Amino acid sequence: MPDFKELELRLVNAVAELEEEEALHLAEKALDEGMEPLALLEAVNKGMQKVGQLYEEKTYFIADLIMAGLIFKGVLGLQPIQKLFYAKNKKKIGKLVLGTVHGDLHDIGKDIFRGLMETNNFEVIDLGVDVPAEKFVRKTLEHKPDIVGMSGVLTYTVDAMKEVVEALKEAEIRDSVKVIVGGGHLTEESCRFIGADAYSNDAFDGVKLCLQWMKSAKQGEE
Numbered sequence: 001m002p003d004f005k006e007l008e009l010r011l012v013n014a015v016a017e018l019e020e021e022e023a024l025h026l027a028e029k030a031l032d033e034g035m036e037p038l039a040l041l042e043a044v045n046k047g048m049q050k051v052g053q054l055y056e057e058k059t060y061f062i063a064d065l066i067m068a069g070l071i072f073k074g075v076l077g078l079q080p081i082q083k084l085f086y087a088k089n090k091k092k093i094g095k096l097v098l099g100t101v102h103g104d105l106h107d108i109g110k111d112i113f114r115g116l117m118e119t120n121n122f123e124v125i126d127l128g129v130d131v132p133a134e135k136f137v138r139k140t141l142e143h144k145p146d147i148v149g150m151s152g153v154l155t156y157t158v159d160a161m162k163e164v165v166e167a168l169k170e171a172e173i174r175d176s177v178k179v180i181v182g183g184g185h186l187t188e189e190s191c192r193f194i195g196a197d198a199y200s201n202d203a204f205d206g207v208k209l210c211l212q213w214m215k216s217a218k219q220g221e222e
């Protein structure tokens with residue numbers, strides 16, 4: 001098994017320093033040499049966190065966040081990552097309506113969660129970003145999903161997430177779906193405030209939860 005530590009470090013730094021060409025080159029090299037796509041995404045994520053810190057410290061500005069977003073999207077577009085995400089093979093085991101909530105334009109985390117859910121044979125109806133509560137309700141009524149997933153990276157999105165849950169209650173469909181919310185800032189407490197069934201700071205853990213839900217629902221039917 002090759003040791004990816006040094007390559008990983010160089011990749012984290014290239015992302016943090018917004019060296020797009022170098023970051024993409026290193027990502028391709030890592031995949032060529034056999035790094036797991038999920039480990040690669042984790043490394044890029046570490047670089048993004050550094051970008052976030054530098055933004056907070058006012059060393060970076062909004063243009064730098066945009067650049068960081070473009071780098072991540074470039075990595076997500078690499079063929080082995082696409083292959084990991086969009087291996088549409090088996091029968092669907094569940095349906096997810098997913099979106100980034102109103103007021104938030106961040107979609108990288110949402111897209112990773114989407115890709116991983118599709119890989120795990122969920123049908124995903126992706127509503128995009130800045131999605132108002134009414135749209136979540138409308139699409140839930142239309143598609144009758146098993147799960148409603150909301151993404152929100154900005155801390156104040158807890159209010160928009162709560163609004164969606166309240167709107168689902170108002171439409172009398174809250175009990176017919178599971179609700180999962182995701183974003184780095186979420187906690188047990190914010191999850192309770194929102195009224196979701198679960199939260200996750202990590203797309204992969206979120207997928208595991210959804211798989212458990214589907215398993216329990218199936219056992220309940222038997």
Ligand code: B12
Pocket residue numbers: 045048049050051052053055056062065066068069070072103104105106107108109110112113149150151152153154155156180181182183184185199200201202203204205206207
């Ligand atoms: C890239 C970026 C942008 C890009 C986004 C591009 C895009 N297409 O998404 C752009 C330039 C648009 C942007 C804009 C802004 N940004 Co910005 N951005 C970032 C940055 C650097 C990376 C975000 C990212 O993609 N991370 C990588 C992904 C993979 O991580 P993630 O989103 O957290 O997702 C993971 C989990 O949370 C989870 N997950 C996510 N969604 C879901 C959903 C479900 C259901 C589940 C289960 C899991 C899950 O899975 C993912 C992988 O494990 C972060 C810094 C950081 N530390 O994150 C700042 C950051 C999020 N941005 C920030 C800010 C302030 C802004 C702006 C307000 C700046 C401004 N003054 O205009 C605007 C807001 C615009 C808006 N209305 O949304 C702050 C937020 C602070 C806060 N506490 O709210 C951060 C934290 C930077 C900072 N440290 O200050 N940003």
